[in-house]
Amino acid sequence: MQHAALTTEEIRALIAKGKMKDTIFKAVGLLCLAIGLLVIFLLVGDMVMRGSERLNLAFFTEFASRRAGQAGILSAWVGSLLVMTVTAFAAVPLGVAAGVYLEEYAKRNWITEIIEINITNLAAVPSIVYGLLSLGIFVYAFGFGQSILTAGLTLALLILPIVIVSTREAIRAIPAMIREGSMAVGATRWQTCRYHIIPYAMPGILTGVIIGLARAIGETAPIITIGALTFIAFLPPVPFTEVSPGVSAGLFDWLMSPFTVMPIQIFNWTSRPDPAFEVNAAAAGFVLMVMVLSMNAVAIWLRYKMRKNIKW
Amino acid sequence: MTANNASDLPVVSDRLAKNAMRNVSERLIEMLLFAAAAVSVLTTVGIVYVLVTESIHFFQNVSIVDFLTDTQWTPLFDDAHFGIMVLVSGTLVSSFVALAVAIPMGTIIAIYLSEFANGKVREVAKPILELLGGIPTIVFGYFALLMVTPLLQKIFPELPGFSLLSAGLVMGIMIVPYIASLSEDAMRSVPMSLREGSYAMGSTRLHTAIHVVVPAAFSGLAASYILAISRAVGETMILAVAAGMQPNLTWNPMEPAATITSYIVQVALGDLPHGSIGYQTIFAAGLTLIMITLCFNILGQWLRRKFRENY
Numbered sequence: 001m002q003h004a005a006l007t008t009e010e011i012r013a014l015i016a017k018g019k020m021k022d023t024i025f026k027a028v029g030l031l032c033l034a035i036g037l038l039v040i041f042l043l044v045g046d047m048v049m050r051g052s053e054r055l056n057l058a059f060f061t062e063f064a065s066r067r068a069g070q071a072g073i074l075s076a077w078v079g080s081l082l083v084m085t086v087t088a089f090a091a092v093p094l095g096v097a098a099g100v101y102l103e104e105y106a107k108r109n110w111i112t113e114i115i116e117i118n119i120t121n122l123a124a125v126p127s128i129v130y131g132l133l134s135l136g137i138f139v140y141a142f143g144f145g146q147s148i149l150t151a152g153l154t155l156a157l158l159i160l161p162i163v164i165v166s167t168r169e170a171i172r173a174i175p176a177m178i179r180e181g182s183m184a185v186g187a188t189r190w191q192t193c194r195y196h197i198i199p200y201a202m203p204g205i206l207t208g209v210i211i212g213l214a215r216a217i218g219e220t221a222p223i224i225t226i227g228a229l230t231f232i233a234f235l236p237p238v239p240f241t242e243v244s245p246g247v248s249a250g251l252f253d254w255l256m257s258p259f260t261v262m263p264i265q266i267f268n269w270t271s272r273p274d275p276a277f278e279v280n281a282a283a284a285g286f287v288l289m290v291m292v293l294s295m296n297a298v299a300i301w302l303r304y305k306m307r308k309n310i311k312w
Numbered sequence: 313m314t315a316n317n318a319s320d321l322p323v324v325s326d327r328l329a330k331n332a333m334r335n336v337s338e339r340l341i342e343m344l345l346f347a348a349a350a351v352s353v354l355t356t357v358g359i360v361y362v363l364v365t366e367s368i369h370f371f372q373n374v375s376i377v378d379f380l381t382d383t384q385w386t387p388l389f390d391d392a393h394f395g396i397m398v399l400v401s402g403t404l405v406s407s408f409v410a411l412a413v414a415i416p417m418g419t420i421i422a423i424y425l426s427e428f429a430n431g432k433v434r435e436v437a438k439p440i441l442e443l444l445g446g447i448p449t450i451v452f453g454y455f456a457l458l459m460v461t462p463l464l465q466k467i468f469p470e471l472p473g474f475s476l477l478s479a480g481l482v483m484g485i486m487i488v489p490y491i492a493s494l495s496e497d498a499m500r501s502v503p504m505s506l507r508e509g510s511y512a513m514g515s516t517r518l519h520t521a522i523h524v525v526v527p528a529a530f531s532g533l534a535a536s537y538i539l540a541i542s543r544a545v546g547e548t549m550i551l552a553v554a555a556g557m558q559p560n561l562t563w564n565p566m567e568p569a570a571t572i573t574s575y576i577v578q579v580a581l582g583d584l585p586h587g588s589i590g591y592q593t594i595f596a597a598g599l600t601l602i603m604i605t606l607c608f609n610i611l612g613q614w615l616r617r618k619f620r621e622n623y
Contacts, residue, residue, distance in 0.1 A: 018516035022428075025518045029424025032417045033437050036444050039485050043447070043455045097348030105342055106349070118352040124539065124609065125602075126546020128573050129359060131580070132598045136362030140586055157355050164352070188334060190341045218448025221548035221573065225580040225594075263450040263549075270454050270553055278458060285451045296446050 044289065051283030059283060063233040064265065068276035073284050075232045076265035079148070080217055080291075082236060082254065083261055086152020087216050091163050092209055094156065099167025099205075100193055123161040130158050131225025139226055146227030148236060149255040154222050159212035166208020170201035203306035207299045214295035218288065220263035231268065232260040262288045363602060366595030373589055379596070385559040385575075387593045394593065396600055398561040402476065402569035403604070406551055407544035409480025409565050410487060414540055417484070418491025419526075419533070425492070426499040427521040445489035453553030456482035461554065474556030474568035483550050487540045494539065498532020499525050531619040538612030542605045548573035572601045 006014075062072025106112040134154040144150045174197060182192040198205075236257035237249035266288060269281035371379070374394045382395025421441075425434055461478045465471045471478075502525050510520040526533065556568030557578040570578065576594045584591045 018519065022516050022518050026424065026428050029420055029428060030433075032421045032424070033440065035417070036421075036485070036488060037440050039455075040440065040443055040447075042459060043451065046455070046459055047451075094348050094351055097345045098351065101342075101345035101349040105345060115349050115353055118356050121609070122352055122355055124542050124605065125359070126542070126548070126573065126605065128546065128548050128576055129363075129598055129602060132576070132595060133355070133359045133362050135580075136366065136595070137358055157351075160352065160355070188338050190338055214446065218450065220448075220450045221552075221577055224577050227580065263448055266450050266454065267549065267553065270450075270457060281454055281458075285454050288448055289451060292446055292448060293443070296442070 044286070047282045047286040047289070049282075050279055051281075051286050054279050054283040055286070060287075064231055064260075064268075065233070068274060068280055071269070071277070071280050073262065073265055073287065075235055076260050076262045076284070077287070078235055079228075079232070079259040080261045082148050082259065083151045083155065083223075084213055084217055086148060086255070087155040087159065088209065088213060090153055090156035091159050091212065092205075095160050095163025095209075096167050096198070096205055098160075099164045099171065100198065102164070103168050103171040104189060104193055104197065119161050119164055122157075123165075126221075127158060127219055128221040128225060130154055131222030133157070134222065134226045145256060146229075146258060147256040148259050150226050151223050151228060151259065151261070154226055155216040155219060158219065158222065159216050162212040162215065163205070163208055166211070167201065167205050170204025170208070171197055173204065174200050203302055203309075207303045207306070210295050210299040210302070214292050214299070217261075217295070218263055218292055220261075220267055223261055223264060224267075228260050228264055229258055232258065262291070359602070363595050363599040366592050367599045369587075370589070370592035370596045373592075374596075383561055385561075385570075388590050392589070394596075395561070396572075396597065398559045399570060399572045399575050399597060400600065400604075401561050401563060402551075402555070402559075402571040403545055403573070403601075405563055405565050405569070406476045406480040406483065406547075406555060406571060407541065409477060410483035410544045410547075411537075411540060413481055413484025414487040414491055414544075415537060418488045418536075418540070419495055421488065421492040422495035422499060423521050423526070426496045427517055427525065441489040441492055444485070445493075447486070449486065449547065449549040450553070452482050452486050453479075453550045456550055456554035468566065471566055472556075472568055474554060474558075475566050476551075476555050476569050477565040479551045479554040480565060482554065483544055483547055486547075486550070487543050490543060491536050491540050494536030495529070495533050498529040498536065501532070502528045528621055531616045531621065534615040534619060535612060538608055538615070541608050545604055545608070546573060546601065548577055552577045572597045 059072045060077065061074055062070060063074050064076070065071040102112070102115065106115075131154060134150055134157075138144045138150040138153055139146060144153075178196055178200065179192055182196050183189075187195070236254035236259060239249055239251045239254065242248050262284065266281050266284045269277040269284065379394050379396050381397070382393050383397065384393035384395050385398035386393045421437075425437055429437065456478050457474075460482055461471070461473060461475065464475075464478055464481075506524055506528055507520055510524045515523070551571050552574040555571070555574065557570050557574050558568050559575065560567060560569040562569055576597055579590060579594050
């Protein structure tokens with residue numbers, strides 16, 4: 001069958017129609033991005049407008065209270081800080097050690113396959129399942145109870161895949177000549193790792209750790225599941241201070257103390273029907289967002305500085 | 313030290329023999345590092361162990377048939393019903409709403425960023441998406457309850473204060489960055505030669521994007537969609553705050569309902585003695601959740617293998 005050849009006008013019309021579709025799609029794409037930007041603006045704007053009246057120094061130094069005007073986030077941000085400390089102390093050694101093993105020591109056999117598959121799977125597990133795991137194992141089987149220690153370990157397991165992956169990426173970026181040069185002068189594998197690989201990979205590892213901690217600080221579900229309380233009007237005991245007449249707190253008593261964290265405080269205030277607490281929730285939400293965003297910004301800045309300092 | 317002839321020099325094996333401890337300490341360190349790597353396997357084993365053992369206790373008191381077919385979920389009442397479909401319906405409806413928003417929007421953004429956008433737009437868009445992805449979910453929950461619901465109530469006046477629709481929409485927005493960045497990576501790894509061949513035949517950019525690039529990148533796109541589904545199914549706080557925690561067997565998104573995850577949170581907020589039937593329900597619910605995500609992950613693996621392209 002023979003088509004009649006298209007006339008020039010018909011070709012031009014086809015091209016114009018194609019270009020118009022391109023332009024429409026570009027507009028749609030920009031619109032979708034704009035929706036995302038709009039959501040961010042609405043969210044932050046709303047929190048700032050609603051919560052600004054409560055954002056003063058008293059907010060950070062007052063405990064939660066039934067009276068909205070007096071409720072503050074002292075126990076929440078202290079709790080978050082302490083839990084993050086435990087998380088970092090648990091996740092960093094574990095994650096870096098695992099990353100170093102997988103990159104430097106592991107042979108390509110089925111055991112390594114299983115470990116790598118597990119790490120990928122764990123990254124996709126819903127966070128509340130980590131809470132269930134910790135409830136069964138840390139709270140009851142190990143007997144750590146509903147404490148800061150349990151929360152820290154839970155979140156450490158949660159961010160472990162992030163730390164492992166960023167350690168591996170950081171180590172992979174180190175050129176082989178460093179490793180080979182070290183081995184050439186007679187260093188063992190561990191000496192190479194300890195004195196060359198890990199120090200050079202540190203900025204990348206730190207970036208990953210900070211991103212992981214930024215994620216962990218906003219996690220609510222696992223912490224609720226292990227039993228963090230929503231109304232706490234005291235701080236964990238400071239070591240070596242007196243907690244009751246004649247009894248002073250031990251060095252690690254704070255680890256076993258009941259606690260709350262920022263996201264749970266926000267959840268508690270958001271769930272109350274009293275509109276006065278919405279103001280508190282907005283202010284606390286804003287503080288949490290500032291925490292998370294500044295941690296992400298530090299991580300990005302670190303990554304940028306690291307790229308500049310690389311001399312290979 | 314000076315040597316008068318070659319036989320005076322210390323033999324290499326002598327020197328190393330003094331450092332035989334080196335080998336022992338090397339082995340020890342290797343085992344420690346292996347133990348750290350094995351923690352990931354232990355975590356998975358722990359999750360399976362905890363969920364399965366508590367669920368076994370649970371299923372000694374409740375039959376599996378009842379669990380799967382009962383239409384009420386009232387585990388803490390005197391007349392206790394344990395129909396998991398009530399919670400599953402909430403999970404599926406909210407995930408569906410979320411994905412109905414996130415998949416089109418995320419894919420469009422990914423196509424736009426990889427095929428159309430110039431450098432300046434990408435430099436602005438990437439931080440926006442990273443920002444969106446970094447917002448804690450409890451803040452999204454606040455957003456859903458206190459901003460999106462009143463807005464929706466202006467459009468749908470009969471919308472209740474808690475609804476799956478409002479929570480699902482915000483969940484969708486939260487998932488968009490995942491889909492957008494993973495899909496964009498997949499599309500950018502499609503070699504230019506495929507695109508150039510299409511342009512050489514006279515296609516427009518849109519035509520190339522939809523008919524050449526997207527099919528070629530489909531395996532990566534499928535991976536991102538599966539990740540998004542897992543995120544949606546496992547999301548907790550947005551639903552706990554904005555969808556209400558009332559178990560409700562419904563397929564209508566304009567009603568409040570509880571999901572598997574928000575039920576677990578609701579129970580954890582209360583007081584449940586260790587070992588009671590109520591305590592065990594959260595593990596049975598958790599096991600159901602893991603089964604659902606496992607099914608989607610297996611589907612995702614199959615899809616990726618089937619559509620994997622070798623360029």
